[in-house]
Amino acid sequence: MPSHQSPGLAVLILTVTLAVAMLAFAADPRNPFAGKQRAAKAGEYEFRINCALCHGLGARGGGRGPDLTTARKRHANTDAEMFQIISNGIPGTAMPANGTNGQGVGMTDDEIWQIITYLRTIEVKRSAKAMGNAAHGRQLFYGDSNCSTCHMVNGKGGRIGPDLSGIAARRRRDALIESIRKPSARLAWGLTEPTKEFPQEYQTVTVVTSDGHQFKGVTLNEDSFSLQMIDTSEQIHLFEKDQLQSLKISRESLMPAYNPDILSEHDLNDILAYLENTAAP
Numbered sequence: 001m002p003s004h005q006s007p008g009l010a011v012l013i014l015t016v017t018l019a020v021a022m023l024a025f026a027a028d029p030r031n032p033f034a035g036k037q038r039a040a041k042a043g044e045y046e047f048r049i050n051c052a053l054c055h056g057l058g059a060r061g062g063g064r065g066p067d068l069t070t071a072r073k074r075h076a077n078t079d080a081e082m083f084q085i086i087s088n089g090i091p092g093t094a095m096p097a098n099g100t101n102g103q104g105v106g107m108t109d110d111e112i113w114q115i116i117t118y119l120r121t122i123e124v125k126r127s128a129k130a131m132g133n134a135a136h137g138r139q140l141f142y143g144d145s146n147c148s149t150c151h152m153v154n155g156k157g158g159r160i161g162p163d164l165s166g167i168a169a170r171r172r173r174d175a176l177i178e179s180i181r182k183p184s185a186r187l188a189w190g191l192t193e194p195t196k197e198f199p200q201e202y203q204t205v206t207v208v209t210s211d212g213h214q215f216k217g218v219t220l221n222e223d224s225f226s227l228q229m230i231d232t233s234e235q236i237h238l239f240e241k242d243q244l245q246s247l248k249i250s251r252e253s254l255m256p257a258y259n260p261d262i263l264s265e266h267d268l269n270d271i272l273a274y275l276e277n278t279a280a281p
């Protein structure tokens with residue numbers, strides 16, 4: 001903006017530009033690059049810079065953001081809805097608005113459409129419902145396989161592990177299988193609290209208090225001085241770190257690895273079928 005223009009004029013120009021942009025958007029919220037290979041390539045590059053930090057490389061879900069390759073999304077299914085979300089973020093969550101510091105550099109509308117074009121190319125349609133037997137899966141979940149001692153589904157179960165209600169809509173099948181067979185390969189993120197900017201990883205923590213009591217569980221909150229954890233009997237503790245005899249935080253999951261000798265392929269399929277039939281909380 002040349003310096004001789006009055007601020008009033010600048011504001012006017014900005015207002016008119018905005019109004020025109022909004023009109024254009026309202027009139028045509030379609031993706032101008034839909035299906036275009038080159039735009040998808042550009043979008044992939046933009047994604048790596050601005051989004052992969054949270055959504056993971058290839059958008060397969062990362063520390064702080066969900067998998068974006070699932071065909072059915074929670075907030076945004078059409079291209080226009082995605083555009084809104086990428087522009088404005090999702091208030092109350094870690095999903096930042098375009099141009100705010102959480103999201104790297106600000107993107108132009110074209111760049112946002114390119115990212116959407118890219119996301120469409122890597123979307124995986126969920127293969128028809130799992131072949132498993134959901135009713136048997138439910139029995140295993142709450143019975144022999146013990147999942148419910150740590151996990152809740154629709155309000156029933158334990159709270160040491162993440163709530164698994166509707167998990168199949170948020171994570172891909174192969175990722176779920178990995179979480180069950182090799183839980184330590186990639187720890188789940190979650191523990192979202194409204195007061196916290198980012199969800200935190202489910203790290204395993206073991207503490208020994210000054211009077212020799214040992215507690216094992218997952219960290220809920222941690223800063224330089226204190227640690228809040230939930231132990232395996234679902235008690236929540238707040239410790240001053242300097243008063244502990246020992247404190248060990250580990251990336252070894254608290255969840256046992258369900259190898260095929262403990263959980264057959266068949267039973268695993270049944271549990272997945274059950275989880276796929278549960279709705280998000």
Ligand code: HEC
Pocket residue numbers: 047050051052053054055064065066068072073074075076077082085086090093094095096102103115
């Ligand atoms: C600081 C972390 C962070 C960054 C950076 C980020 N996101 Fe997100 N995003 C999230 C979180 C967290 C959610 C889920 C919010 C919720 O539902 O709780 C989300 C949700 C979304 C959704 C909605 C998914 C659905 O199921 O409907 C889309 C689409 C999305 N992000 C795209 C992007 C794109 C594209 C970028 C880069 C331009 C990006 N995000 C950058 C954290 C982030």
Ligand code: HEC
Pocket residue numbers: 141145146147148149150151160161162164167171176179180183184186187188189190202218253254255256258263271
């Ligand atoms: C002793 C407690 C415990 C038991 C038993 C247990 N889990 Fe977990 N599970 C956890 C914890 C803690 C996490 C988070 C750390 C991690 O990712 O491994 C987790 C993570 C998961 C995740 C990843 C969730 C996400 O948000 O990505 C899935 C899926 C899962 N468990 C399924 C199961 C199933 C199915 C069973 C039964 C076959 C089971 N778990 C049994 C404690 C448990």
